[in-house]
Amino acid sequence: MFIRIPVDLTLVHFLIEVLATLAFALSGLLEAARKKLDAVGVVVVAGLAAFGGGTMRDILLDRRPFFWMQHASWLWALLALCFVAMLFLRARHFEVTERAMLWPDAIGLGLFSASGARIALDMDMPAIVAVVMGVVTAVFGGVLRDIVCNEIPRAFRDHRPYAICAFLGAWILVVAPRLGASDEVALIAAAAAITSLRGIALISGYQLPAWNSDHRNDQ
């Protein structure tokens, strides 16, 4: 009992992380399939979606080695996932898969933003930089996925709160410890807040205000 609880917590955390990374990788897989990329494109775009955000954060913060270099089994898992997906994923399941992935993706948004900001805070970055690094961690995988697929990144144009949820919630990591919360509690609270904000946005269908200029058809 004494030992089992922490082990289980680690296991739960690990499973959440795997599920969230899977959601990110699948978003890349689906985009690659929609664009009719070949097997190489599928693996690269899925890999960018899954690992691109954390890698970009690490390049900006000058941290090495990258997660996927240190734990190379993630690369094998990515290859296996893409292989299985290319065999079994049918076009008619695209919408279903995408909708089923919205919640794991929201969990990933919370988890990766919070842990990304935590890493930057541990490197004594200013609060705003740490919050931005959290957003980069969670959002830039999708951004790279869309750039390679020759699209304007969805996170920049669909007027659905996504990066903004991460930006707002990550401030809990900065504020909560000053109010006496432990770093662990702040991390969990930030991740939960971000995922909840994203969930509320998904359920309510809220949209970000459009540009004042949107009524003009200048392009």
Next chain:
Amino acid sequence: MFIRIPVDLTLVHFLIEVLATLAFALSGLLEAARKKLDAVGVVVVAGLAAFGGGTMRDILLDRRPFFWMQHASWLWALLALCFVAMLFLRARHFEVTERAMLWPDAIGLGLFSASGARIALDMDMPAIVAVVMGVVTAVFGGVLRDIVCNEIPRAFRDHRPYAICAFLGAWILVVAPRLGASDEVALIAAAAAITSLRGIALISGYQLPAWNSDHRNDQ
């Protein structure tokens, strides 16, 4: 008097830098607005245009921390600028804003190319590498802006001298000290030469020669 002149010079230099960065950020803002990006896209594209060139130079030269990480108030200023711009900038002012920004942009081209090349020279890079780093500093913000907005970068296709002004003028940094000029004089001369070259190009409407193949309509 003894003290005031350097203080004023620093202030002038600081104001020029702010104005030039503002011009770069506004170029991102306008592009994002034209593409109907949402608030997240506006901030990211404006940020890339303003800070992307210097960040790319620092990644290539392996310099840390980045300017915007060390002086986090720049990030707050960017957020404030985007917030105000989204409230007030109207579509009908786009062309006016763009034209009004051409000269601050030319000043930024000179300032950032010269200082970028100077940084590389201080790291004992070969002359050609330093000159290229100067060009990267001034030009790659706009390149990243255009790539994210799913356009071929304007700097690579509009046949107007822009990067070439930076490339030519930055050689003053290499040559002038060998002719006896101090590094400070060389820096100011290079920045002024680059801005002047760009200004002449703007006023004269000079265009780079097109490809010999341009008469063929093969795409």
Next chain:
Amino acid sequence: MFIRIPVDLTLVHFLIEVLATLAFALSGLLEAARKKLDAVGVVVVAGLAAFGGGTMRDILLDRRPFFWMQHASWLWALLALCFVAMLFLRARHFEVTERAMLWPDAIGLGLFSASGARIALDMDMPAIVAVVMGVVTAVFGGVLRDIVCNEIPRAFRDHRPYAICAFLGAWILVVAPRLGASDEVALIAAAAAITSLRGIALISGYQLPAWNSDHRNDQ
């Protein structure tokens, strides 16, 4: 005699490397010309195609200085090549040039994949990471070239084995030394295998299997 053989080998190796880099740069030149880029775009796209893959590998592995920073004469050679090409390359020669470059390009694929993977292995990276770094070295120049030219990278969508040849052949670097081969022999064998695989793919016209979903016209 004792001395001449190694000297000649170095010379041969150097000439192969120059030829392969030339093939990569020319692929960028042709793409830039097709897109009607100006002189700046031509130089940047040719440079990305030639040096982008090795630079990306070095950023990921945190190696400095880059090849083209240490040996700045490569930058001068690039400028000279682009200058000559813009004067002499005619549109009617595009297809000829592209076809003539397929074999030097295949040699470059083998050479740069094998040497890129070797560099990662020397840094004690896991085997799969080293193999991926080999692929990145040889393939990401073309990927960056296509992204800047606003295309989905050809390596991800043309269903011709290219990156896959590099991926498969680079494993020889990992396996051969365990079977008793020297690192030098393994390097040459890997490069030869990759180039041969690519050559077989070119001659046979083999295509990667398409997505199961390809029959659906959902985009």
